[in-house]
Amino acid sequence: xxxxxxxxxxxxxxxxxxxxxxxxxxxxxxxxxxxxxxxxxxxxxxxxxxxxxxxxxxxxxxxxxxxxxxxxxxxxxxxxxxxxxxxxxxxxxxxxxxxxxxxxxxxxxxxxxxxxxxxxxxxxxxxxxxxxxxxxxxxxxxxxxxxxxxxxxxxxxxxxxxxxxxxxxxxxxxxxxxxxxxxxxxxxxxxxxxxxxxxxxxxxxxxxxxxxxxxxxxxxxxxxxxxxxxxxxxxxxxxxxxxxxxxxxxxxxxxxxxxxxxxxxxxxxxxx
Amino acid sequence: xxxxxxxxxxxxxxxxxxxxxxxxxxxxxxxxxxxxxxxxxxxxxxxxxxxxxxxxxxxxxxxxxxxxxxxxxxxxxxxxxxxxxxxxxxxxxxxxxxxxxxxxxxxxxxxxxxxxxxxxxxxxxxxxxxxxxxxxxxxxxxxxxxxxxxxxxxxxxxxxxxxxxxxxxxxxxxxxxxxxxxxxxxxxxxxxxxxxxxxxxxxxxxxxxxxxxxxxxxxxxxxxxxxxxxxxxxxxxxxxxxxxxxxxxxxxxxxxx
Numbered sequence: 134x135x136x137x138x139x140x141x142x143x144x145x146x147x148x149x150x151x152x153x154x155x156x157x158x159x160x161x162x163x164x165x166x167x168x169x170x171x172x173x174x175x176x177x178x179x180x181x182x183x184x185x186x187x188x189x190x191x192x193x194x195x196x197x198x199x200x201x202x203x204x205x206x207x208x209x210x211x212x213x214x215x216x217x218x219x220x221x222x223x224x225x226x227x228x229x230x231x232x233x234x235x236x237x238x239x240x241x242x243x244x245x246x247x248x249x250x251x252x253x254x255x256x257x258x259x260x261x262x263x264x265x266x267x268x269x270x271x272x273x274x275x276x277x278x279x280x281x282x283x284x285x286x287x288x289x290x291x292x293x294x295x296x297x298x299x300x301x302x303x304x305x306x307x308x309x310x311x312x313x314x315x316x317x318x319x320x321x322x323x324x325x326x327x328x329x330x331x332x333x334x335x336x337x338x339x340x341x342x343x344x345x346x347x348x349x350x351x352x353x354x355x356x357x358x359x360x361x362x363x364x365x366x367x368x369x370x371x372x373x374x375x376x377x378x379x380x381x382x383x384x385x386x387x388x389x390x391x392x393x394x395x396x397x398x399x400x401x402x403x404x405x
Numbered sequence: 406x407x408x409x410x411x412x413x414x415x416x417x418x419x420x421x422x423x424x425x426x427x428x429x430x431x432x433x434x435x436x437x438x439x440x441x442x443x444x445x446x447x448x449x450x451x452x453x454x455x456x457x458x459x460x461x462x463x464x465x466x467x468x469x470x471x472x473x474x475x476x477x478x479x480x481x482x483x484x485x486x487x488x489x490x491x492x493x494x495x496x497x498x499x500x501x502x503x504x505x506x507x508x509x510x511x512x513x514x515x516x517x518x519x520x521x522x523x524x525x526x527x528x529x530x531x532x533x534x535x536x537x538x539x540x541x542x543x544x545x546x547x548x549x550x551x552x553x554x555x556x557x558x559x560x561x562x563x564x565x566x567x568x569x570x571x572x573x574x575x576x577x578x579x580x581x582x583x584x585x586x587x588x589x590x591x592x593x594x595x596x597x598x599x600x601x602x603x604x605x606x607x608x609x610x611x612x613x614x615x616x617x618x619x620x621x622x623x624x625x626x627x628x629x630x631x632x633x634x635x636x637x638x639x640x641x642x643x644x645x646x647x648x649x650x651x652x653x654x655x656x657x658x659x660x661x662x
Binding site: 187190192216219220222223224226227228230231232233234243244247248293 | 523526527530531532534535536537538539540541
Protein backbone atom coordinates (compact mmCIF):
# COMPACT_ATOMS: atom_id res chain seq x y z
CA UNK A 134 0.00 0.00 0.00
CA UNK A 135 1.05 3.58 -0.54
CA UNK A 136 1.68 5.32 2.75
CA UNK A 137 1.85 8.95 3.60
CA UNK A 138 1.44 9.40 7.34
CA UNK A 139 1.26 13.20 7.23
CA UNK A 140 -1.84 13.39 5.06
CA UNK A 141 -5.31 11.89 4.93
CA UNK A 142 -5.31 9.75 1.79
CA UNK A 143 -7.48 11.03 -1.05
CA UNK A 144 -8.91 7.55 -1.59
CA UNK A 145 -8.92 4.88 1.09
CA UNK A 146 -10.62 1.56 0.30
CA UNK A 147 -10.42 -0.95 3.15
CA UNK A 148 -11.49 -4.61 3.10
CA UNK A 149 -14.09 -4.00 0.39
CA UNK A 150 -16.08 -7.09 -0.55
CA UNK A 151 -18.42 -7.57 -3.48
CA UNK A 152 -20.07 -10.74 -4.77
CA UNK A 153 -22.40 -11.48 -7.66
CA UNK A 154 -24.53 -14.43 -6.61
CA UNK A 155 -22.14 -16.90 -5.01
CA UNK A 156 -19.10 -15.52 -6.89
CA UNK A 157 -16.92 -13.28 -4.73
CA UNK A 158 -15.26 -10.72 -7.01
CA UNK A 159 -13.72 -8.43 -4.40
CA UNK A 160 -12.63 -10.22 -1.26
CA UNK A 161 -10.95 -7.84 1.18
CA UNK A 162 -9.85 -5.30 -1.41
CA UNK A 163 -7.78 -2.49 0.13
CA UNK A 164 -6.14 0.45 -1.62
CA UNK A 165 -4.73 3.83 -0.59
CA UNK A 166 -4.17 6.66 -3.04
CA UNK A 167 -2.73 9.98 -1.95
CA UNK A 168 -3.69 13.34 -3.34
CA UNK A 169 -2.14 14.02 -6.74
CA UNK A 170 -0.91 10.44 -7.08
CA UNK A 171 -1.39 8.42 -10.26
CA UNK A 172 -2.06 4.76 -9.49
CA UNK A 173 -2.49 2.01 -12.05
CA UNK A 174 -4.52 -1.04 -11.12
CA UNK A 175 -3.44 -4.13 -13.02
CA UNK A 176 -4.69 -7.70 -13.03
CA UNK A 177 -5.93 -10.47 -15.28
CA UNK A 178 -9.21 -10.19 -17.18
CA UNK A 179 -12.15 -10.87 -14.88
CA UNK A 180 -10.14 -10.19 -11.73
CA UNK A 181 -12.58 -7.44 -10.66
CA UNK A 182 -10.72 -4.25 -11.57
CA UNK A 183 -13.75 -2.58 -13.14
CA UNK A 184 -15.92 -3.74 -10.23
CA UNK A 185 -13.50 -2.06 -7.81
CA UNK A 186 -13.70 1.15 -9.86
CA UNK A 187 -17.51 1.02 -9.94
CA UNK A 188 -17.63 0.42 -6.17
CA UNK A 189 -15.36 3.42 -5.63
CA UNK A 190 -17.58 5.75 -7.64
CA UNK A 191 -20.80 4.25 -6.26
CA UNK A 192 -22.13 2.64 -9.45
CA UNK A 193 -22.09 -0.64 -7.52
CA UNK A 194 -22.82 -1.02 -3.81
CA UNK A 195 -20.12 -3.01 -1.99
CA UNK A 196 -21.28 -5.84 0.28
CA UNK A 197 -18.86 -4.77 3.01
CA UNK A 198 -15.77 -2.77 3.89
CA UNK A 199 -15.10 0.93 3.88
CA UNK A 200 -14.50 3.50 1.13
CA UNK A 201 -13.33 6.95 2.24
CA UNK A 202 -12.71 10.01 0.09
CA UNK A 203 -10.71 12.68 1.95
CA UNK A 204 -11.40 10.72 5.13
CA UNK A 205 -15.19 10.74 4.69
CA UNK A 206 -17.05 7.43 4.44
CA UNK A 207 -18.98 7.12 1.19
CA UNK A 208 -20.70 3.76 1.72
CA UNK A 209 -24.23 4.29 3.00
CA UNK A 210 -24.47 7.89 1.78
CA UNK A 211 -27.89 9.13 0.78
CA UNK A 212 -28.69 10.01 -2.84
CA UNK A 213 -27.91 13.74 -2.49
CA UNK A 214 -24.57 13.10 -0.76
CA UNK A 215 -23.71 10.55 -3.44
CA UNK A 216 -24.55 13.02 -6.21
CA UNK A 217 -22.35 15.66 -4.56
CA UNK A 218 -19.57 13.10 -4.36
CA UNK A 219 -19.90 12.23 -8.05
CA UNK A 220 -19.29 15.87 -8.96
CA UNK A 221 -15.71 15.42 -7.72
CA UNK A 222 -15.06 12.53 -10.13
CA UNK A 223 -14.36 12.32 -13.83
CA UNK A 224 -14.45 8.88 -15.41
CA UNK A 225 -13.81 7.29 -18.77
CA UNK A 226 -15.21 3.87 -19.62
CA UNK A 227 -13.53 1.00 -21.43
CA UNK A 228 -15.51 1.52 -24.63
CA UNK A 229 -15.89 5.27 -24.34
CA UNK A 230 -19.60 5.26 -23.41
CA UNK A 231 -20.14 8.46 -25.40
CA UNK A 232 -23.80 9.34 -25.86
CA UNK A 233 -24.66 8.18 -29.39
CA UNK A 234 -27.56 10.56 -29.82
CA UNK A 235 -25.61 13.71 -28.96
CA UNK A 236 -22.98 15.54 -31.03
CA UNK A 237 -19.46 15.75 -29.61
CA UNK A 238 -19.88 19.28 -28.23
CA UNK A 239 -22.89 18.15 -26.19
CA UNK A 240 -21.03 15.06 -25.00
CA UNK A 241 -18.03 17.11 -23.84
CA UNK A 242 -20.06 19.81 -22.07
CA UNK A 243 -22.76 17.46 -20.76
CA UNK A 244 -22.03 17.94 -17.07
CA UNK A 245 -21.25 21.65 -17.38
CA UNK A 246 -24.65 22.19 -19.01
CA UNK A 247 -26.39 20.34 -16.16
CA UNK A 248 -24.68 22.61 -13.65
CA UNK A 249 -25.01 26.01 -15.26
CA UNK A 250 -27.07 27.56 -18.00
CA UNK A 251 -24.78 27.75 -20.99
CA UNK A 252 -25.92 28.90 -24.40
CA UNK A 253 -25.30 26.64 -27.36
CA UNK A 254 -22.58 29.03 -28.55
CA UNK A 255 -20.81 29.09 -25.16
CA UNK A 256 -20.98 25.29 -24.93
CA UNK A 257 -19.49 24.89 -28.39
CA UNK A 258 -16.67 27.32 -27.56
CA UNK A 259 -15.83 25.38 -24.38
CA UNK A 260 -15.98 22.05 -26.23
CA UNK A 261 -13.79 23.43 -29.03
CA UNK A 262 -11.23 24.64 -26.50
CA UNK A 263 -10.99 21.27 -24.70
CA UNK A 264 -11.05 19.24 -27.91
CA UNK A 265 -8.17 21.21 -29.45
CA UNK A 266 -6.14 20.79 -26.25
CA UNK A 267 -6.50 17.06 -26.82
CA UNK A 268 -5.18 17.32 -30.36
CA UNK A 269 -8.44 17.03 -32.27
CA UNK A 270 -9.65 19.34 -34.99
CA UNK A 271 -12.30 21.89 -33.85
CA UNK A 272 -14.66 20.66 -36.60
CA UNK A 273 -14.98 17.37 -34.69
CA UNK A 274 -17.39 18.97 -32.21
CA UNK A 275 -20.20 18.93 -34.79
CA UNK A 276 -19.84 15.19 -35.49
CA UNK A 277 -21.56 12.31 -33.69
CA UNK A 278 -19.60 9.57 -31.82
CA UNK A 279 -20.33 6.95 -34.53
CA UNK A 280 -18.48 9.15 -37.04
CA UNK A 281 -15.20 9.02 -35.05
CA UNK A 282 -12.42 6.44 -34.96
CA UNK A 283 -11.72 4.47 -31.76
CA UNK A 284 -8.77 6.71 -30.85
CA UNK A 285 -10.80 9.88 -31.41
CA UNK A 286 -13.63 8.49 -29.29
CA UNK A 287 -11.16 7.81 -26.44
CA UNK A 288 -9.93 11.42 -26.65
CA UNK A 289 -13.48 12.75 -26.58
CA UNK A 290 -14.20 10.51 -23.56
CA UNK A 291 -11.16 12.05 -21.82
CA UNK A 292 -12.38 15.52 -22.83
CA UNK A 293 -15.77 14.78 -21.26
CA UNK A 294 -14.12 13.47 -18.08
CA UNK A 295 -11.87 16.51 -17.59
CA UNK A 296 -14.27 19.23 -18.83
CA UNK A 297 -15.51 20.00 -15.31
CA UNK A 298 -11.98 19.94 -13.81
CA UNK A 299 -12.61 17.06 -11.35
CA UNK A 300 -10.40 16.29 -8.34
CA UNK A 301 -10.32 12.56 -9.04
CA UNK A 302 -10.00 10.93 -12.45
CA UNK A 303 -10.80 7.29 -13.14
CA UNK A 304 -9.73 5.72 -16.42
CA UNK A 305 -11.00 2.23 -17.27
CA UNK A 306 -8.59 0.77 -19.84
CA UNK A 307 -8.06 4.03 -21.72
CA UNK A 308 -5.81 2.46 -24.36
CA UNK A 309 -7.48 -0.89 -24.96
CA UNK A 310 -7.96 -1.69 -28.64
CA UNK A 311 -5.65 1.08 -29.83
CA UNK A 312 -2.43 0.83 -31.81
CA UNK A 313 0.82 1.56 -29.88
CA UNK A 314 1.22 5.05 -31.34
CA UNK A 315 -2.32 6.14 -30.53
CA UNK A 316 -1.92 4.51 -27.09
CA UNK A 317 1.18 6.61 -26.52
CA UNK A 318 -0.70 9.75 -27.56
CA UNK A 319 -3.60 8.93 -25.21
CA UNK A 320 -1.17 8.29 -22.35
CA UNK A 321 0.49 11.65 -23.00
CA UNK A 322 -2.91 13.33 -22.98
CA UNK A 323 -3.78 11.67 -19.68
CA UNK A 324 -0.47 12.75 -18.16
CA UNK A 325 -0.83 16.34 -19.39
CA UNK A 326 -4.44 16.58 -18.26
CA UNK A 327 -3.66 15.15 -14.84
CA UNK A 328 -0.68 17.44 -14.38
CA UNK A 329 -2.70 20.48 -15.45
CA UNK A 330 -5.58 19.65 -13.10
CA UNK A 331 -3.44 18.25 -10.27
CA UNK A 332 -5.97 15.43 -10.06
CA UNK A 333 -5.64 12.14 -8.22
CA UNK A 334 -5.82 9.37 -10.80
CA UNK A 335 -6.77 5.71 -10.77
CA UNK A 336 -6.25 3.93 -14.07
CA UNK A 337 -7.07 0.35 -14.99
CA UNK A 338 -4.77 -1.03 -17.63
CA UNK A 339 -3.48 -4.29 -19.08
CA UNK A 340 -0.94 -2.50 -21.15
CA UNK A 341 2.41 -2.44 -19.28
CA UNK A 342 3.84 0.19 -21.65
CA UNK A 343 0.99 2.50 -20.63
CA UNK A 344 1.46 1.63 -16.98
CA UNK A 345 5.16 2.58 -17.18
CA UNK A 346 4.23 5.84 -18.91
CA UNK A 347 1.49 7.13 -16.59
CA UNK A 348 1.82 5.46 -13.18
CA UNK A 349 3.56 6.68 -10.03
CA UNK A 350 2.30 3.62 -8.19
CA UNK A 351 1.07 0.24 -9.36
CA UNK A 352 -1.26 -2.20 -7.56
CA UNK A 353 -1.95 -5.74 -8.71
CA UNK A 354 -5.36 -7.31 -8.10
CA UNK A 355 -5.59 -11.09 -7.86
CA UNK A 356 -8.45 -13.20 -6.47
CA UNK A 357 -10.26 -10.13 -5.19
CA UNK A 358 -7.31 -8.73 -3.23
CA UNK A 359 -4.37 -6.44 -3.84
CA UNK A 360 -1.37 -8.74 -3.77
CA UNK A 361 1.25 -6.08 -4.39
CA UNK A 362 1.33 -2.28 -4.38
CA UNK A 363 4.43 -0.19 -4.87
CA UNK A 364 6.35 2.26 -6.96
CA UNK A 365 6.51 1.70 -10.70
CA UNK A 366 10.30 1.53 -10.33
CA UNK A 367 9.99 -1.64 -8.26
CA UNK A 368 7.56 -3.52 -10.47
CA UNK A 369 10.22 -5.78 -11.96
CA UNK A 370 11.63 -6.73 -8.56
CA UNK A 371 8.59 -7.62 -6.46
CA UNK A 372 9.56 -11.21 -5.82
CA UNK A 373 5.90 -12.18 -6.30
CA UNK A 374 5.42 -14.83 -8.98
CA UNK A 375 1.94 -13.60 -10.02
CA UNK A 376 3.18 -10.04 -10.55
CA UNK A 377 6.21 -11.29 -12.42
CA UNK A 378 4.09 -13.44 -14.72
CA UNK A 379 1.66 -10.59 -15.46
CA UNK A 380 4.32 -7.93 -16.00
CA UNK A 381 6.33 -10.14 -18.35
CA UNK A 382 3.28 -11.63 -20.09
CA UNK A 383 4.34 -15.21 -19.46
CA UNK A 384 1.72 -17.74 -20.63
CA UNK A 385 2.59 -20.21 -17.85
CA UNK A 386 2.76 -19.49 -14.14
CA UNK A 387 0.57 -19.13 -11.04
CA UNK A 388 -2.01 -16.90 -12.77
CA UNK A 389 -2.77 -19.59 -15.35
CA UNK A 390 -2.23 -22.70 -13.23
CA UNK A 391 -5.98 -22.90 -12.57
CA UNK A 392 -8.97 -20.93 -13.67
CA UNK A 393 -8.82 -17.94 -11.40
CA UNK A 394 -10.90 -15.70 -13.60
CA UNK A 395 -14.11 -15.03 -11.79
CA UNK A 396 -17.11 -14.54 -13.98
CA UNK A 397 -19.46 -11.76 -13.05
CA UNK A 398 -21.14 -11.49 -16.41
CA UNK A 399 -24.54 -12.28 -14.91
CA UNK A 400 -24.54 -9.22 -12.74
CA UNK A 401 -27.87 -7.45 -12.92
CA UNK A 402 -27.50 -4.69 -10.43
CA UNK A 403 -29.06 -1.31 -11.11
CA UNK A 404 -28.35 1.70 -9.01
CA UNK A 405 -31.05 4.26 -8.78
CA UNK B 406 -44.72 -34.75 -7.77
CA UNK B 407 -42.09 -32.87 -5.74
CA UNK B 408 -40.50 -31.72 -9.00
CA UNK B 409 -43.85 -30.34 -10.11
CA UNK B 410 -44.28 -28.35 -6.89
CA UNK B 411 -40.68 -27.18 -7.14
CA UNK B 412 -41.23 -25.92 -10.68
CA UNK B 413 -44.47 -24.21 -9.67
CA UNK B 414 -42.75 -22.65 -6.67
CA UNK B 415 -39.86 -21.37 -8.77
CA UNK B 416 -42.32 -19.97 -11.32
CA UNK B 417 -44.33 -18.25 -8.59
CA UNK B 418 -41.22 -16.75 -6.99
CA UNK B 419 -40.05 -15.46 -10.38
CA UNK B 420 -43.47 -13.91 -10.97
CA UNK B 421 -43.34 -12.21 -7.56
CA UNK B 422 -39.83 -10.96 -8.27
CA UNK B 423 -40.88 -9.59 -11.68
CA UNK B 424 -43.99 -7.92 -10.23
CA UNK B 425 -41.94 -6.31 -7.47
CA UNK B 426 -39.29 -5.18 -9.91
CA UNK B 427 -41.86 -3.61 -12.28
CA UNK B 428 -43.71 -1.98 -9.35
CA UNK B 429 -40.47 -0.48 -8.04
CA UNK B 430 -39.60 0.75 -11.52
CA UNK B 431 -43.06 2.35 -11.89
CA UNK B 432 -42.67 4.09 -8.52
CA UNK B 433 -39.22 5.45 -9.44
CA UNK B 434 -40.37 6.41 -12.95
CA UNK B 435 -43.40 8.30 -11.60
CA UNK B 436 -41.33 9.99 -8.93
CA UNK B 437 -38.66 11.22 -11.31
CA UNK B 438 -41.16 12.11 -14.06
CA UNK B 439 -42.71 14.77 -11.83
CA UNK B 440 -39.55 15.96 -10.07
CA UNK B 441 -37.55 18.94 -11.44
CA UNK B 442 -35.36 19.47 -13.36
CA UNK B 443 -37.46 18.63 -16.42
CA UNK B 444 -35.50 17.88 -19.55
CA UNK B 445 -37.64 19.88 -21.99
CA UNK B 446 -35.45 19.16 -24.99
CA UNK B 447 -35.61 15.42 -24.32
CA UNK B 448 -39.40 15.52 -23.86
CA UNK B 449 -39.81 17.47 -27.13
CA UNK B 450 -37.56 15.02 -28.98
CA UNK B 451 -39.61 12.08 -27.69
CA UNK B 452 -42.88 13.82 -28.58
CA UNK B 453 -41.63 14.20 -32.15
CA UNK B 454 -40.44 10.56 -32.26
CA UNK B 455 -43.52 9.04 -30.66
CA UNK B 456 -46.18 11.45 -31.92
CA UNK B 457 -45.16 12.96 -35.22
CA UNK B 458 -43.35 9.96 -36.72
CA UNK B 459 -46.09 7.52 -35.68
CA UNK B 460 -48.78 9.53 -37.44
CA UNK B 461 -48.49 7.80 -40.86
CA UNK B 462 -48.65 4.32 -39.28
CA UNK B 463 -51.62 5.19 -37.07
CA UNK B 464 -53.35 7.08 -39.90
CA UNK B 465 -53.08 4.20 -42.38
CA UNK B 466 -54.13 1.63 -39.77
CA UNK B 467 -57.25 3.53 -38.71
CA UNK B 468 -58.13 4.52 -42.30
CA UNK B 469 -58.25 0.93 -43.53
CA UNK B 470 -59.87 -0.29 -40.29
CA UNK B 471 -62.66 2.26 -40.74
CA UNK B 472 -63.05 1.23 -44.38
CA UNK B 473 -63.23 -2.50 -43.67
CA UNK B 474 -65.53 -1.91 -40.71
CA UNK B 475 -68.02 -0.10 -42.93
CA UNK B 476 -67.89 -2.92 -45.48
CA UNK B 477 -68.23 -5.72 -42.92
CA UNK B 478 -71.00 -4.08 -40.90
CA UNK B 479 -72.95 -3.34 -44.09
CA UNK B 480 -72.66 -7.01 -45.14
CA UNK B 481 -73.82 -8.21 -41.71
CA UNK B 482 -76.53 -5.62 -41.05
CA UNK B 483 -78.05 -6.04 -44.51
CA UNK B 484 -79.15 -9.52 -43.40
CA UNK B 485 -81.66 -7.98 -40.98
CA UNK B 486 -82.26 -4.72 -42.87
CA UNK B 487 -80.24 -2.53 -40.50
CA UNK B 488 -77.94 -0.97 -43.12
CA UNK B 489 -78.82 2.51 -41.83
CA UNK B 490 -76.80 1.89 -38.68
CA UNK B 491 -73.49 1.44 -40.52
CA UNK B 492 -72.37 5.04 -39.96
CA UNK B 493 -73.20 4.87 -36.24
CA UNK B 494 -71.48 1.52 -35.83
CA UNK B 495 -68.34 2.81 -37.56
CA UNK B 496 -68.04 5.98 -35.49
CA UNK B 497 -68.75 4.28 -32.15
CA UNK B 498 -66.44 1.32 -32.86
CA UNK B 499 -63.62 3.55 -34.00
CA UNK B 500 -63.79 6.12 -31.19
CA UNK B 501 -64.50 3.74 -28.31
CA UNK B 502 -62.48 0.69 -29.29
CA UNK B 503 -60.65 0.32 -32.58
CA UNK B 504 -58.92 3.72 -32.65
CA UNK B 505 -57.25 3.46 -29.23
CA UNK B 506 -56.45 -0.27 -29.40
CA UNK B 507 -55.09 -0.31 -32.95
CA UNK B 508 -53.10 2.90 -32.41
CA UNK B 509 -51.80 1.49 -29.11
CA UNK B 510 -50.71 -1.79 -30.68
CA UNK B 511 -49.09 -0.12 -33.69
CA UNK B 512 -47.21 2.38 -31.51
CA UNK B 513 -46.21 -0.44 -29.13
CA UNK B 514 -44.60 -2.23 -32.09
CA UNK B 515 -42.92 0.88 -33.45
CA UNK B 516 -41.99 2.87 -30.36
CA UNK B 517 -41.87 0.22 -27.61
CA UNK B 518 -39.24 -1.66 -29.61
CA UNK B 519 -37.29 1.48 -30.40
CA UNK B 520 -37.23 2.69 -26.76
CA UNK B 521 -36.15 -0.74 -25.47
CA UNK B 522 -33.41 -1.05 -28.13
CA UNK B 523 -32.08 2.47 -27.49
CA UNK B 524 -32.01 2.23 -23.69
CA UNK B 525 -30.82 -1.40 -23.83
CA UNK B 526 -27.89 -0.38 -26.04
CA UNK B 527 -27.12 2.45 -23.63
CA UNK B 528 -27.12 -0.08 -20.79
CA UNK B 529 -24.75 -2.56 -22.47
CA UNK B 530 -22.36 0.16 -23.67
CA UNK B 531 -22.13 1.76 -20.18
CA UNK B 532 -23.83 4.96 -21.34
CA UNK B 533 -26.31 4.72 -18.44
CA UNK B 534 -23.43 4.39 -15.96
CA UNK B 535 -21.76 7.33 -17.71
CA UNK B 536 -24.91 9.41 -17.19
CA UNK B 537 -24.73 8.72 -13.46
CA UNK B 538 -21.08 9.66 -13.26
CA UNK B 539 -21.99 12.95 -14.96
CA UNK B 540 -24.40 13.73 -12.11
CA UNK B 541 -27.53 12.98 -14.14
CA UNK B 542 -30.25 10.62 -12.96
CA UNK B 543 -30.98 8.13 -15.78
CA UNK B 544 -34.57 7.77 -14.52
CA UNK B 545 -35.08 11.50 -14.91
CA UNK B 546 -33.16 11.97 -18.15
CA UNK B 547 -34.11 8.80 -20.05
CA UNK B 548 -37.23 7.25 -18.53
CA UNK B 549 -39.27 10.29 -17.47
CA UNK B 550 -39.32 12.06 -20.88
CA UNK B 551 -40.33 8.87 -22.72
CA UNK B 552 -43.19 8.11 -20.34
CA UNK B 553 -44.40 11.73 -20.38
CA UNK B 554 -44.19 11.86 -24.19
CA UNK B 555 -46.02 8.52 -24.57
CA UNK B 556 -48.82 9.61 -22.24
CA UNK B 557 -49.24 12.95 -24.06
CA UNK B 558 -48.87 11.70 -27.64
CA UNK B 559 -51.14 8.64 -27.72
CA UNK B 560 -54.37 10.58 -26.97
CA UNK B 561 -53.53 13.10 -29.72
CA UNK B 562 -52.68 10.29 -32.15
CA UNK B 563 -55.94 8.54 -31.28
CA UNK B 564 -58.02 11.68 -31.82
CA UNK B 565 -56.45 12.13 -35.26
CA UNK B 566 -56.82 8.38 -35.91
CA UNK B 567 -60.51 8.56 -34.96
CA UNK B 568 -61.15 11.26 -37.55
CA UNK B 569 -59.21 9.34 -40.22
CA UNK B 570 -60.97 6.05 -39.35
CA UNK B 571 -64.43 7.64 -39.53
CA UNK B 572 -63.39 9.26 -42.80
CA UNK B 573 -62.37 5.81 -44.11
CA UNK B 574 -65.85 4.50 -43.26
CA UNK B 575 -67.38 7.55 -44.93
CA UNK B 576 -65.41 6.95 -48.15
CA UNK B 577 -66.60 3.34 -48.38
CA UNK B 578 -70.15 4.32 -47.36
CA UNK B 579 -70.44 7.00 -50.04
CA UNK B 580 -68.41 5.65 -52.94
CA UNK B 581 -68.89 1.88 -52.59
CA UNK B 582 -72.11 1.36 -50.63
CA UNK B 583 -73.73 4.43 -52.20
CA UNK B 584 -75.14 6.03 -49.06
CA UNK B 585 -76.28 9.61 -49.27
CA UNK B 586 -73.46 11.82 -48.00
CA UNK B 587 -75.50 14.13 -45.77
CA UNK B 588 -77.50 11.24 -44.28
CA UNK B 589 -74.29 9.30 -43.58
CA UNK B 590 -72.77 12.32 -41.83
CA UNK B 591 -75.88 13.04 -39.80
CA UNK B 592 -76.03 9.37 -38.74
CA UNK B 593 -72.36 9.58 -37.79
CA UNK B 594 -72.93 12.49 -35.43
CA UNK B 595 -76.44 11.59 -34.24
CA UNK B 596 -75.52 8.97 -31.65
CA UNK B 597 -71.93 10.01 -30.93
CA UNK B 598 -71.52 11.34 -27.37
CA UNK B 599 -68.65 13.22 -25.81
CA UNK B 600 -68.18 10.31 -23.40
CA UNK B 601 -67.34 8.00 -26.33
CA UNK B 602 -64.44 10.24 -27.31
CA UNK B 603 -63.36 10.75 -23.69
CA UNK B 604 -63.27 6.97 -23.13
CA UNK B 605 -61.02 6.57 -26.18
CA UNK B 606 -58.71 9.36 -25.03
CA UNK B 607 -58.41 7.97 -21.50
CA UNK B 608 -57.58 4.54 -22.89
CA UNK B 609 -55.00 6.10 -25.19
CA UNK B 610 -53.30 7.92 -22.30
CA UNK B 611 -53.11 4.63 -20.34
CA UNK B 612 -51.74 2.81 -23.41
CA UNK B 613 -49.14 5.55 -23.99
CA UNK B 614 -47.99 5.24 -20.38
CA UNK B 615 -47.75 1.44 -20.73
CA UNK B 616 -45.74 1.67 -23.98
CA UNK B 617 -43.25 4.17 -22.51
CA UNK B 618 -42.98 2.25 -19.26
CA UNK B 619 -42.47 -1.22 -20.78
CA UNK B 620 -39.98 0.04 -23.38
CA UNK B 621 -37.95 1.76 -20.66
CA UNK B 622 -38.24 -1.11 -18.15
CA UNK B 623 -37.03 -3.81 -20.54
CA UNK B 624 -34.31 -1.58 -22.02
CA UNK B 625 -33.10 -0.48 -18.58
CA UNK B 626 -32.88 -4.08 -17.38
CA UNK B 627 -31.49 -5.42 -20.66
CA UNK B 628 -29.14 -8.40 -20.56
CA UNK B 629 -25.62 -8.17 -21.90
CA UNK B 630 -24.66 -8.06 -25.57
CA UNK B 631 -26.71 -8.00 -28.75
CA UNK B 632 -28.77 -10.98 -27.59
CA UNK B 633 -29.76 -9.17 -24.39
CA UNK B 634 -30.88 -6.10 -26.30
CA UNK B 635 -32.80 -8.27 -28.80
CA UNK B 636 -34.65 -10.03 -25.97
CA UNK B 637 -35.39 -6.71 -24.28
CA UNK B 638 -36.89 -5.40 -27.52
CA UNK B 639 -39.09 -8.47 -28.00
CA UNK B 640 -40.19 -8.44 -24.35
CA UNK B 641 -41.05 -4.74 -24.55
CA UNK B 642 -43.35 -5.25 -27.55
CA UNK B 643 -44.98 -8.43 -26.23
CA UNK B 644 -45.54 -7.12 -22.69
CA UNK B 645 -46.89 -3.75 -23.82
CA UNK B 646 -49.25 -5.42 -26.33
CA UNK B 647 -50.62 -7.79 -23.70
CA UNK B 648 -50.91 -5.05 -21.07
CA UNK B 649 -52.71 -2.81 -23.60
CA UNK B 650 -55.34 -5.50 -24.18
CA UNK B 651 -55.75 -6.08 -20.42
CA UNK B 652 -55.92 -2.34 -19.71
CA UNK B 653 -58.43 -1.94 -22.55
CA UNK B 654 -60.87 -4.29 -20.87
CA UNK B 655 -60.21 -2.85 -17.38
CA UNK B 656 -60.72 0.79 -18.40
CA UNK B 657 -63.83 -0.08 -20.41
CA UNK B 658 -65.30 -2.06 -17.50
CA UNK B 659 -64.54 0.78 -15.05
CA UNK B 660 -66.00 3.39 -17.41
CA UNK B 661 -69.18 1.46 -18.10
CA UNK B 662 -69.43 0.56 -14.42
